Amino acid sequence: MINLINVRKVFNAGKPNEFSAIRGINLKIIPRNVTVFMGPSGSGKTTLLSLIGCMARPTAGRIYLMEKELTSLPERFLTEVRRKTFGFIFQQFNLVKGISVLENVMLPAYPVGEPRTSLEQRALDLLDLLNIGEKAGTKIEWISGGQAQRVAVARALINNPAVIIADEPTAHLDTKLSLELVNILGRLKEDGKTVLIASHDPLVCRSEIVDHVIQCRDGKIDGQEL
């Protein structure tokens, strides 16, 4: 259970260009469900996911992961939580060019110190699961958009996180690839993962894998559908 209590996020506080991205959100996220944050550009979806995923800190309010309070955690503890609990799929995928698909997938697990052979095997298993095993040795810049999407998913799963956070994952994909991604996310839900998606793509929001739709507008929750 992820619990947000009166969370606010202000950028450039006290300056002329001060901007309130999140304005006092209270929210409970149900585990092992797919929750979609839906809303227009600038509604605070990405900021909210960054706060939940411990990539940014709120200006006020508290975020609880199970019983653990996250917002007061010193950075060295937050890194551990981020690594073990959350897997990220970014809008632009943010894969590292110049290295192979396999190395990209293994990258988030390097700080854990797992022996390379077992880590490599796990990464290969994930790539096989996502039907991209044959591209393991290929450099990132040589693969297609659809393949990059699956590499991004594999990378998000390498540390076996409980929560997958996907920010506009279908923004640069055609319908076929978008549906493929939705299917992958559905499989992750079946495996017991909590999936959080920020999207305004109807194909994602109206998908049958989605359990909970939260409508965001102007940094607030405008409505919820279960």
Add this chain to the structure above:
Amino acid sequence: MIFHPAIIALYMSSLLMGLMILYAASYGVRIQRLWDITSGSDLQLILERRTYLISTILTYVFAFELISFFLYIYTADHLHTLFVGAMCAAGTLKVNGYGYPALILKMVNFMAAGLWLIMNYADNQGYDYPLIKKKYLLLLVVTPLVLAEVFLQTKYFLLLHPNIITSCCGTLFSATNKTLTGDIAALPPVPMEFAFYMILTANAAAGICFYLKNRGGYLLGGLSFAQFIISIMAILSFISPYFYELPTHHCPFCILQREYGYIGYPLYAALFGSAVSGMGVGMLMPFQNIKSLAETVPSFQKRLALVSVILTIAFMGIVTYQILFTDFILQS
């Protein structure tokens, strides 16, 4: 004021330290008054983030405090040639009325700084700022002492003029002097040797016991403090005469000079280090049962106890080597 590089370094850095500790103390006051970990208010979150900056500033301030103690003694020793009558740091510090009070405060602040750094390290191991209020309360106690040290040291340097006639260490630490140092220097050597070796052995044993069984932390802390006091008395009473091979010379500063292989520096570093680490073990005892520190504090205390034991043995080893391998014999 004498424009010597070491004096300028100490003078400027102490002013900087004073400013930094004042800034940190102002946050210490805010933390004492406003800290509430259960609150998610803007202010609480700002305080939580600001503690990283304050903690980093203070780590540097107190780390320098540890170094400045030795730099101060080194400077005083180095400048003794400028003052008529001075033979070592003892004479230089006596040039005006601020040298010795500044030295005593530096010793006190060395201990306080060491203990604060230990508490800060322990606090940083917990995820919920478990020692935050205690840490900043200690800071508020230490701040006036550091500011007093800055004041005394500044006055000392400002009133330091060359060619002032001062006393030599032979006079200042003479056993015939009717002063506290004179009375300590006049203590009978054999009972002092007995007390010295008893306290060092007991402290080392307590340290080993804590390291192996995680028991006796308070005892180790108390013994470390007692060891420090008795060792300072022992240096004045019988240790320094063994180094000088002269029964009437009790100066605790001449051993810092080249003629004695600068042996005073490792000797004092071992003594002060042993005291701080041993007392640190005792100071952390009440925090062993805090949930977020239950795993980390005992292992940290074990490391401190080990450091304390090693430094105690090193201190004892330096003294014993000199006593055993010299032709000089000091008897009551």
